[in-house]
Amino acid sequence: MSAESLILFFIVGAFLVGIALLFSSLVPPTSTNPQKAEAYECGIPTEGITWLQFNVGYYLFAIIFLVFDVETVFIFPWAVMMKTLGMKAFIEIVIFFFVLGIGLLYAWKKGALKWE
Amino acid sequence: MKEIINLPVSNIEEEEYHINMGPQHPSTHGVLRLLVSLQGEMVRSLKPHCGYIHRGIEKMCEKDTYPQVIHLTDRIDYLSAHINNHAVCLLVEKALEVDVPERVRYIRTIMDELARIQSHQLWWSSFGMDLGGLTCFFYGLRDREMILDIWEETTGSRFLQSYNCPGGVMQDIHPNFQKKVHAFLKTFKKKIKDYDRILSGNVIFENRSQGVGILSKEDAISYGVTGPSGRGSGWSCDVRKTEPYSMYGKVQFNEVLRYECDTYSRYMVRMQEMHESMNIIEQLIDNIPEGEHSAKMKAVIKLPAGEYFQRVESARGELGLFVVSDGNKTPYRMKFRTPSFSNLSVLDHISRGMKIADLVAIGASLDLVIPDIDR
Amino acid sequence: MNSFFKYFSDIFHGVKSLLIGMSVTGRYFFSPGQIVTQQYPENRKNLQMFERFKGEVIMLHDGNNQHRCNGCGICENNCPNGSIEVIPAKITGEDGKSKRVIDKHIYHLGMCTFCGLCVKNCPSNALGFGQEFEHAVFDRSKLTKVLNQPGSSIIKGVE
Amino acid sequence: MTFNIYDFTSFNRWIDEGLNSFMSPTWALITEMAIIGIVFLLFYAVVGLFLVYAERKVCAFMQNRVGPNRVGPYGIFQTIADFIKLLMKELVYIKDSDKLLFNLAPFIVIIASFMALSAVPFAKGLHAIDFDIGILYVIAVSSLGVVGILLAGWSSNNKYSLIGAMRSGAQIVSYELSVGLSLLTIIVLAGTMQFSEIVEMQRNGWFIFKGHIPAIIAFIVFLVASTAETNRGPFDLAEAESELTAGFHTEYSGIKFAFFFLAEYMNMFLVASIAATVFWGGWMPFHVSGWAGFNTIMDYIPPFIWYIGKTAFIIWLMMLFKWTFPRLRIDQLLTLEWKYLLPINLVNILFMAFLVLMHWHF
Amino acid sequence: MDNETLKARILEIVPEAQQEENKQFLTLLLPAAKLHDLALKLKNSPELAFDFLFCLSGVDYIKQLAVVYHLRSTQHKHALVIKVKTDDRVNPNFDTVCDIWRTAEFHEREIYDMFGIRFNNHPDMRRIFLEEDWKGYPLRKDYIDEVNIVEF
Structure with missing residues (x-):
């Protein structure tokens, strides 16, 4: 089978969820109750709004991740072709990794790898 | 650039995030509500809201006679029910100047230590569970079962025994008691090694608990954090040592102290205490003297008018019992100074600036029992 | 340099501690040993409670449907929860004297906390603890029981 | 036929x-x-x-x-x-939740795991799609599932869920790197990203033996990182039940909840099969070069059994992790990735490349 | 420090203190106004060093409402009981000691909850167990609750 048939798996997956949701929304008995629709917070009504600006503390991680993820894309072709490219490419990739490592070390020393 | 600097600070303040942990929350171990104010994952402050299971035991005590009070004390800190009973009995005996038989002292001390072990076992179980290691929970409960069986055989109940009574104990120990306690000690000495292997030495656990929830000795004293939690801060506050009662003055045991002041040290104190408790039981179990299981008491117990105070070391810390008597058969005022109540008050102080996950670990390390807070 | 070695020793100790932990669960996986789980409804037939087990308060009756309770009411006074009500009756004995006997010994199981004070303080050892523990009923009023069996009488010489 | x-x-x-x-x-x-x-x-x-x-x-x-x-x-x-x-069971709708995303999340989670499953070779000739970029494809698709979790947590209008979602966000941006890099180590050894070729190359020895030390390190790293990617304990921070009650799926009821549950297990299966394929030879029987008799006996065991056996073993390992270890804290999760797994991984790839160039592998 | 010297030392600070009879502890009855002052000195003077407030209870003596402070020194191992009383049943109040012993914060809230005794300068003077709108103070002797108390 070809890669186009991926669409099949997409459809089958969606079908599985869709049919079950449909069944579940039609067959089981339903009862409405305003308290049922409350968000669960250990039995206490929620105070304040939920979606407010949130200090997640991993923006820096996201940025470092972005850097590394892009770099991984560069590594993939080399990894596949490494045997044919030989020693020269290896030395080049060592230099590339060295630069990456310096970057990581810098971020580490700067304290970017800390969840605040 | 200037605008960015001049952003009002109050905006950031408003981004506080309020979350209710409890009353229906897996890590509050009962119906305790903590209103946690968060900034991201960081706990800025928290307010405990208790009283969800306040039963007014102090008021109920005012209508009960002294022997009747005992069955209520079981329900204060249900995990150290024996010890709570013991406190009432000691107070009544002290006030009436009754001398209880030696056998009773032995039995009570052994029962207290068994209660301490099973309480710590359950604490260990739930500690593991709070940190996400569910397996610990079942190991702890499995081993606790043996103690409950020993109790059931002697006292008839597994949990709320009401075994002590003023002057002695309700009934003599079962003939199998000593044999079963020996069997328990033998098994548990092997099993407690598993506890260390699966949790204490685990690198994840160490990282989760070390340096978390620092409680200095001064704060521990000021907040009245007694028991293993206080001893984890290096405060020698064991009532069994400072004011020995029953057999504690005569047995050899160490007061476990640790000085790291964090969750890990509170954890290690309890682990060590289980060993010490087994040590105490071993010294006593073969030497229980023959004799009556109860002293002769009057049919109606009346305490002379006055004020009495009795302290015992429950599994969670110092249990203080303050009784004002007006000479009647019922106490005029009975106040329980329960350890968890004071231990809870420190939670806000030591969990500030920690993460939510740490808050759970700290709460578990303080070993709060909610009925003990609410009474 | 020191921190460099610490980095690797940390990894080593961490992995070691994890393996030790896994060895515990792994051992139990292959040899669970004695499983303490009670298969409750199945083992009902051979389920043996301990003899002192406090299931419920009962009045001890002998083979002749006779008990030892004379209706003194000490148990009622001793009960902290008011779960016992003693309703005495007066009967005229053979010698013509009227004497106090028990009419109904009412026991509210729903209020009982099994403290054992009634059993302990009964002067004539008329009460005891039963082994029954399956008390669940659909109606709360069914938890109120009369302990003296119908038609029972007091054992002679107990009074 | x-x-x-x-x-x-x-x-x-x-x-x-x-x-x-x-x-x-x-x-x-x-x-x-x-x-x-x-x-x-x-x-x-x-x-x-x-x-x-x-x-x-x-x-x-x-x-x-x-x-x-x-x-x-x-x-x-x-x-x-x-x-x-x-x-x-009834599907309960939550007041003020983002209905579209709330309903979309289970779809994403299931579809991601379903699509990733398409690339798994179960036995010789028994795979749906044999990509030439199989590994890259699996890495790409399987990390989609975490997006579903992020959406689920965010759309629920529940504070616990939101924190869970934020945590899962941090998890995505961290552990995906390690999964990719540890698989890269094997790509360096294999020189291909096609699963069928990778399996075929292990005919005379599984990669975990061929690549010895770096392959074992890569396997451990992959196991840790993929456990984190599938949101399983000890990395189940997004649903940490003792802190966030149920985390991202607090508000999900009935069959919607079941799909998250199902997807978690399927992801575990998926990760285990990738590990089995890449490191343990997939459906390839265990061969020792030179032992002709032994090899023939091993060949008699059907490939499907080999595949299932290896996968089951890795799944068992992951279960052992979950039921032994306490949960990590969010900053420790990130520390583990950025300070331990990532540097080790980077060095490990070079180590492996060096081995391959020197022909020091078996 | 034994009880006699202790008593002398405290009488130096608060001459109005009266001793009450108690076999266990040295018990002193103080005028409410001097409470905070004395508490501060008890905690801070090195030879007294009462750093551990191990019980804080309210008592309703019908005529009076009282608060009892059980104090101990972890350093010198001596103990002391301080009692303050007030005749005012409508609006009883004392000074807080929770700035001296932090554990008092919760205990004082409990006393407020159960006896209605207010503590001045307390940072968070709310009910701790009961609801904010609860009427009356349950541990007072004259408290009658028709709804919740079952009479046998």
Whole structure:
């Protein structure tokens, strides 16, 4: 089978969820109750709004991740072709990794790898 | 650039995030509500809201006679029910100047230590569970079962025994008691090694608990954090040592102290205490003297008018019992100074600036029992 | 340099501690040993409670449907929860004297906390603890029981 | 036509030719797709249900318990009963939740795991799609599932869920790197990203033996990182039940909750099969060069059994992790990735490349 | 420090203190106004060093409402009981000691909850167990609750 048939798996997956949701929304008995629709917070009504600006503390991680993820894309072709490219490419990739490592070390020393 | 600097600070303040942990929350171990104010994952402050299971035991005590009070004390800190009973009995005996038989002292001390072990076992179980290691929970409960069986055989109940009574104990120990306690000690000495292997030495656990929830000795004293939690801060506050009662003055045991002041040290104190408790039981179990299981008491117990105070070391810390008597058969005022109540008050102080996950670990390390807070 | 070695020793100790932990669960996986789980409804037939087990308060009756309770009411006074009500009756004995006997010994199981004070303080050892523990009923009023069996009488010489 | 359990290629061809003989090629393709779809749907459901049962039983043994034992012999129908129960439960809608995303999240989670499943080679010739960039594809698709979790947590209008979602966000941006890099280590050794070729290359020795030290390190890193990617303990911070009650799926009820549950187990299966394929030779039997007799005996065991056995072992390892370790804290999760796994991984790739260039591997 | 010297030392600070009879502890009855002052000195003077407030209870003596402070020194191992009383049943109040012993914060809230005794300068003077709108103070002797108390 070809890669186009991926669409099949997409459809089958969606079908599985869709049919079950449909069944579940039609067959089981339903009862409405305003308290049922409350968000669960250990039995206490929620105070304040939920979606407010949130200090997640991993923006820096996201940025470092972005850097590394892009770099991984560069590594993939080399990894596949490494045997044919030989020693020269290896030395080049060592230099590339060295630069990456310096970057990581810098971020580490700067304290970017800390969840605040 | 200037605008960015001049952003009002109050905006950031408003981004506080309020979350209710409890009353229906897996890590509050009962119906305790903590209103946690968060900034991201960081706990800025928290307010405990208790009283969800306040039963007014102090008021109920005012209508009960002294022997009747005992069955209520079981329900204060249900995990150290024996010890709570013991406190009432000691107070009544002290006030009436009754001398209880030696056998009773032995039995009570052994029962207290068994209660301490099973309480710590359950604490260990739930500690593991709070940190996400569910397996610990079942190991702890499995081993606790043996103690409950020993109790059931002697006292008839597994949990709320009401075994002590003023002057002695309700009934003599079962003939199998000593044999079963020996069997328990033998098994548990092997099993407690598993506890260390699966949790204490685990690198994840160490990282989760070390340096978390620092409680200095001064704060521990000021907040009245007694028991293993206080001893984890290096405060020698064991009532069994400072004011020995029953057999504690005569047995050899160490007061476990640790000085790291964090969750890990509170954890290690309890682990060590289980060993010490087994040590105490071993010294006593073969030497229980023959004799009556109860002293002769009057049919109606009346305490002379006055004020009495009795302290015992429950599994969670110092249990203080303050009784004002007006000479009647019922106490005029009975106040329980329960350890968890004071231990809870420190939670806000030591969990500030920690993460939510740490808050759970700290709460578990303080070993709060909610009925003990609410009474 | 020191921190460099610490980095690797940390990894080593961490992995070691994890393996030790896994060895515990792994051992139990292959040899669970004695499983303490009670298969409750199945083992009902051979389920043996301990003899002192406090299931419920009962009045001890002998083979002749006779008990030892004379209706003194000490148990009622001793009960902290008011779960016992003693309703005495007066009967005229053979010698013509009227004497106090028990009419109904009412026991509210729903209020009982099994403290054992009634059993302990009964002067004539008329009460005891039963082994029954399956008390669940659909109606709360069914938890109120009369302990003296119908038609029972007091054992002679107990009074 | 004989049915050969050692090589499904001829079987596939037989079906293909059979269908083409009485249908137009278009209809034959559609029929084939339908067959594949149904087979995978059934497989997905059966494996999902079985894994849930297996986990409950395995953890019960580890915890000295009995586990499910009421429904059917040894409780084997327990998960089916659970599934029916969940199917029959009401779907509760939450006030002020983002309805679209709230309903979309289970779709994303399931579809991601379903699509990733398409690349797994179960036996020789028994795979749906044999990509030439198989590994890259799996890495890409399987990390989509975490997006579903992020959406689920965010859309619920629940504070616990939101924190869970934020945590899962941090998890995505961290552990994906390690999964990719540890698989890269093997790509360096194999020189290809196609699963069938990777398996074929392990005919004379699995990569974990061929690549010895770096391959073992890569395997451990992959196991840790993929456990984190599938949101399983000890990395289940997004649903940390003792802190966030149920984390991202707090508000999900009935069958919607079941899908998150199912997807988690399928992701575990998926990760285990990738690990089995890449590191342990997939369906390739265990061969020792030179032991001709031994190798023949090993060849008699069908490839599917080899594949399932290896996968089951890795799944068991992941269960062992979950039921032994306490949960990490969010900053420790990130520390583990950025300060330990990532540097080790980077060095490990170079180490592996060096080995390959020097022909020091077996 | 034994009880006699202790008593002398405290009488130096608060001459109005009266001793009450108690076999166990040295018990002193103080005028409410001097409470905070004395508490501060008890905690801070090195030879007294009462750093551990191990019980804080309210008592309703019908005529009076009282608060009892059980104090101990972890350093010198001596103990002391301080009692303050007030005749005011409508609006009883004392000075808080929770800035001296932090554990008092919760205990004082409990006393407020159960006896209605207010503590001045307390940072968070709310009910701790009961609801904010609860009427009356349950541990007072004259408290009658028709709804919740079952009479046998």
